[in-house]
Amino acid sequence: MNIGEAAKLTGLSDKTLRYYESIGLVSAKRSSNGYRLYTDKQIDELHFLASARQTGFTLDECKALLALLRDTNRHSRDVKAFVTDKLMKLDSQIAALSKMKQSLEQLSSRCNDNDDSQCAIIEGLSSNTLCSKEENNE
Amino acid sequence: MNIGEAAKLTGLSDKTLRYYESIGLVSAKRSSNGYRLYTDKQIDELHFLASARQTGFTLDECKALLALLRDTNRHSRDVKAFVTDKLMKLDSQIAALSKMKQSLEQLSSRCNDNDDSQCAIIEGLSSNTLCSKEENNE
DNA sequence: ATAAAGCTTATAGCTACTGGAAGGTCAAGC
DNA sequence: GCTTGACCTTCCAGTAGCTATAAGCTTTAT
Structure with a gap:
């Protein structure tokens, strides 16, 4: 065809x-x-x-x-090994996205959501707490 | 600098x-x-x-x-709206990956993991059940 | 004087396609 | 015979976010 x-x-x-x-x-x-x-x-x-x-x-x-x-x-063994490896990759992708989500939610929760220019999200992204060190537990 | x-x-x-x-x-x-x-x-x-x-x-x-x-x-409101939108995108990305993971796990669990050439993973990907319709609950 | 480090630009490559241009082929209708 | 439209061909460019490489200039150290 x-x-x-x-x-x-x-x-x-x-x-x-x-x-x-x-x-x-x-x-x-x-x-x-x-x-x-x-x-x-x-x-x-x-x-x-x-x-x-x-x-x-x-x-x-x-x-x-x-x-x-x-x-x-x-051998089905080889196929399974391949898939197991892929599952691990999927897991780490999901974990990375979840971490991003968590960071964003934390920032978002501190934003006043009003007319002010002051904004916890902007401040959070400006500070280097995200990249350089672990977040301190509040 | x-x-x-x-x-x-x-x-x-x-x-x-x-x-x-x-x-x-x-x-x-x-x-x-x-x-x-x-x-x-x-x-x-x-x-x-x-x-x-x-x-x-x-x-x-x-x-x-x-x-x-x-x-x-x-306005912090606008920043928050932006982030809320991004959070939704993150959610759908995570959902997509989770769905893939689930499909793969299901296939993987049915593989005999031995010397045989017969393999449920290969068969599962060959059948069109994945693309065309919902999985039937077992 | 020379070598190494640091800077510049420009180009190509990576993933997995998609869109578009320019043109050949085929079947139907008049 | 001719046109129209659908279908097919190849080739080129673009998407995202860089990284790698090359060829070459500037600065710094020896």
């Missing part, structure tokens, strides 16, 4: 499919007029990629996962 | 300071030899930017915050 239909089936855009080909993920054969021709197996692979991307894997990680998908001699 | 000292004081790299100038955040005057000269006030602003970046604000958001910092006629 042509790229348009492949895009519809997989939920990826045609641009994305061309991009994936350009980085060597899924390369379609061409018909005589130069149009890309996707096989059913490639559609499956693209589905797989879409799922993996949605689940938070980077394209580099997707490349590795795709290699595992294609390797019928893979 | 020159860019090197400014970098040391603020914890930002000299590259970063030049970049910030190139996008119009903090522009230093030049001495006769063409070297950048940072004032104490600019060091304060750079500290502020470093804090804001650490707290998760994008550079675009930092630009807006810097405008508030510089505006002595600001």
Whole structure:
């Protein structure tokens, strides 16, 4: 099938499919007029990629996962190890964002929220307490 | 002071300071030899930017915050509104990551973690259950 | 005098695409 | 035969927030 239909089936855009080909993920054969021709197996692979991307894997990680998908001699142990590693990365991302959130909430709670120019948020960001040291418990 | 000292004081790299100038955040005057000269006030602003970046604000958001910092006629209300908005964005980012984590954990728990090629993770990513519909509660 | 450190600009690369321009191909309608 | 529109092609630029590299100038120390 042509790229348009492949895009519809997989939920990826045609641009994305061309991009994936350009980085060597899924390369379609061409018909005589130069149009890309996707096989059913490639559609499956693209589905797989879409799922993996949605689940938070980077394209580099997707490349590795795709290699595992294609390797019928893979061991589920290796796949699991890969995912366990990714889970740790996700955890640290979540922790970083949570820390930011906490800092912001703390600053925000001290802001008077009125017409005054004086503002605890501005002051908090201006002081170096955020970057240089732990917050002192109040 | 020159860019090197400014970098040391603020914890930002000299590259970063030049970049910030190139996008119009903090522009230093030049001495006769063409070297950048940072004032104490600019060091304060750079500290502020470093804090804001650490707290998760994008550079675009930092630009807006810097405008508030510089505006002595600001209202703390406006700063608070800005931060409240950012907190919501942080929340949705955290929610997205948590969802990914949950999906991955679910897949991972079903993997046999052995020598077999059969793997619930690969199968889960291949099926379209992740993208097309809600997970059915088990 | 020379070498090292510090500064300058300009360019390219990273992630994962997206948008747009300029143009070839195909199927339908008149 | 011709046009119109949909679909396809390639290539270039832009997004965010820097970092790395290169080529070259200035200052400082030896």
